[in-house]
Structures are given as C-alpha cells and as structure tokens.
Amino acid sequence: MLAACAPQARGEVRVGTTTTVQDSGLLDVLVADFEKRTGWRARASVQGTGAVLAVARRGDVDVVLVHEPAQELAFMREGFGRRRELVMFNDFILVGPPGDPAAAKGKSVEEAFRAIAGARATFVSRGDRSGTDVAEKAAWQRTGLAPSSPWYLESGVGQAQSLIVASERKAYMLSDRGTFFGRRNALALEVMVEPSPRLLNLYHVIALDTAKVPAANAKAADAWVEYVLSPDAQRLIAEFGKDRFGVALFEAAAGKREQDLR
C-alpha cells in the first residue's frame, strides 16, 4: 500500500548551494521533503556562492541555489544559466560581542563599520567571495575605508564556524539573519545593527543551460526548481526555524520581484 503511494524513483539532482543554507539547517529539511514528494534524490555540494558558481561552470552540478546577485547575473550573461528565479530572502545584520567595545549598537552599518575601524575592534570576515563576504566588502567600500590586519581577521571557513570565530575572539561580524539566529544559543554574540532599509540577502535558484553545460541534467534541474518554487516548499521555508528558534530564518519569495521586497 505504502509503496503504491510513494512517488516513482527517478534519479539524482546535483544541487550546488551555500554554507548559509546548510548551516541554518534549511538544506536538510528541503532535501528530505523534496525526495519524499518527487521521488528524485538530491545530492548537495556546499560552498560559498563564488565557489558554487565555479563548480557549476565545470558542469559538476545541475542546479544552484545561491545568494550573490552580481555574480549570478554575470553567470547568466555568460550563458551558463537557463532560468533564474527568486526563491527566498532574509537580510544581513551586524553582530558583535556583549559590551560593544566599539559602540556600534544602533548605528547604520556604515557608521558602525567606521566605529569598529576607529576603535580597531576585532572584525571577522569570511574572505572567501561568498555572498556574505561580497555583501560585507560592499559595505566597507561604502565607508571608503580599507580594513586591515591585525584587527580585521579573514577566517576562511563557512558561515557557522566563522560566527564561532567571532564569538571566541569577541569580534564583530556581518551575518545573514538565518545562520545567526539558527546558532544564537551557542554564540556569545548580540545583534548590533539591523540595517534599515534592510540589507537584503536574496536567494535565487538557477537551472544550468545544457546548451552551454552539456554535463548538466535539465530534467533534474527543473525538478528542483519547480519544487523550491512550489507552495509546499515555500510554506516550509516561511515556517522554518519558528519552532526551534522562535523566529523564521527566511522569508518565502517565489513569484515576487526584488523591488517589491523592501
């Protein structure tokens, strides 16, 4: 009886996605539900956005779920992507040590960065061209400052472990809301700045174009794209984290336009 209800087994989708999606815990939930509903199996490879797109250019994945629009648009312009759809979003926040030695709390991101640089307070950067890293570098650029060691640390590890570095070193760090609130209990860090208007962190799904990347599987890619845009997956995304953390870590955005989100 159960076997009759289960969807027919179909094959494997290779999904390239980012450490923020995995470290928040959302990836495991999406993969499990996707496999249950569609009969496809999903194999996720997890790196920063820059690295995921590099892997995709080589044809080692069928579809990507990433969060750095400038690199994504270049990827589309070069013809690697067939379709690109907004899936979900959250925003970047500045977190820092209790006590706030640089007096960053309540400022704008740019003012807070200037205060941190002025106080030479420790700041942790991913330093790996991930979506979070690019957003952080862009914010530094807006301040006109060039942060440097020894107070500016480039951690070279994923988002969750970088937050641990910041916690251990009593440092400031730009984080996506999802990973921070997903790990808050293990971290001696507080929210310092919640930028207004929000510093949006947009996640897009891109199916690879088999004309450019013959090794990609178009059917598999479409199965994943259609799943993450489906009402079921969107409800899962919107609810994710509410039970365990008391707050939603992501907001569902299928069918919305970027300019409508702010």
Place this chain on the structure above:
Amino acid sequence: MDLIVTGLADAVARLARLDADLLQAAEASLTTSGMATLLSVITGVPIGTAIGLGRFRGRTLLLALANTGMGFPPVVVGLAVAVVVWRSGPLGELSWSCTRQAMILAQYILAAPTVVGLTAVAVQSVDPGLRLQLLSLGATRRQAMWIFVQEARLPILTAAMAGFGAVISEIGASLMVGCNIRGDTRILTTAIALETSKGEFGAAFGLAFILLVLIFAVNAVTTWAQQRQRPS
C-alpha cells in the same frame, strides 16, 4: 586541461615573486608543526626510553596506548582540543581558540605518540648486552639510559621526523582549532583546501608545491640518517 595549465603557470608566477600569502602559510606550517614536534621530542623521548628499557608493570599497556595514539583520527583530536579551549571550556581562560597555541596543542597530541612509540622500539633495538656491560662498569641506571639514547639517536631522529611528517600534512584538527585565519593560523594544508574551494587553482598548486618540498626535505633527512647508520 586549460584549468591545470593556467593554474600551473599562475603557481610558478606566485612562487617566483615570493607571494606573501604563500610564504605566510609556509611560515605558519613550519612554526606550528615544528613547535609541536619539538615538544613531542622533549617529552616523548624520555617517556619512550623509559617504556622501552623499563621493567615496570603496565609498560606493555603504555606501549599499546602509544601505538593507538599513532592512529588517532585528527578530527577527533581537533574536536577534543576545540571544546577544551573554547571560552566555555575548561581552558577557556587562556583564550586559545583560533590561535596557533591551540594548533600546536592539537598537533602535539597527534605527534607525541609516534615519538614515544618509535623511541621505545629504537632503544630496544640497541644490543641488550650493552646494558649489563655498562652496569658492571659502574654506570648508574640514569647514565646507562643516556648512553642508550645516544646509541639510538638516529632512530630517534627518524621518530621525530615521522612525528613532524604526520602533523605537517594534517588538516582536520588544525582547521577546527585554528579556524584558518589569514596570516595567522592559515597553514599550507588549510590554505590549499580554501584556495581550491575558491577556484584559485594557481595559489593551491603553489601551496601544494611548497608542502611537497617540505615533506621531501623531511624524508631526505630521515633517509640520510638511516643510511648513515648502516655499518660500513
């Protein structure tokens, strides 16, 4: 193919201009693994000698423990050291998390059993008649042991080099406790993994080349020591 060729060309260029990131990673690797090995020798040679020559209860058990220690999974050692040095852990007051000190501690735990185990075997391989001879000539136990260590110095050098070789290529523990911070705790192995994941194959190849040269140097010294020891 293209990727490999351009990567190799970039690696050569980086090595030729003595790229700062490459040199920093090499320095960090040599410093942490060198210190860990030095500490392993300082503590491991006396312990290994005592286990090798001693006649006390439990020495077989100690030797078995040292041999087990040679096979410790680096990530398990990394986990253990990480939870101990985190600010919430028992050594939290030291603020060692994400520092070279924590990496040296983890690498020491990985290297010391090798030094202990191989030293024990090395001193045992010295002619046992020598001991009786020395004692009958009036040497104290302590003096006799020192002569044994001197006799076995080349195998002990091999033991030190084996310890160094194990930790210089290690990645799991160093990444977990050192956090791969650029210019500080970013060593050759963790830098190779990071550059590969960023798609910077030139940097990764350059770092890999330096690591291989270091490992070759270690093995060259070991081989030289072993060959010299052969009776002529």
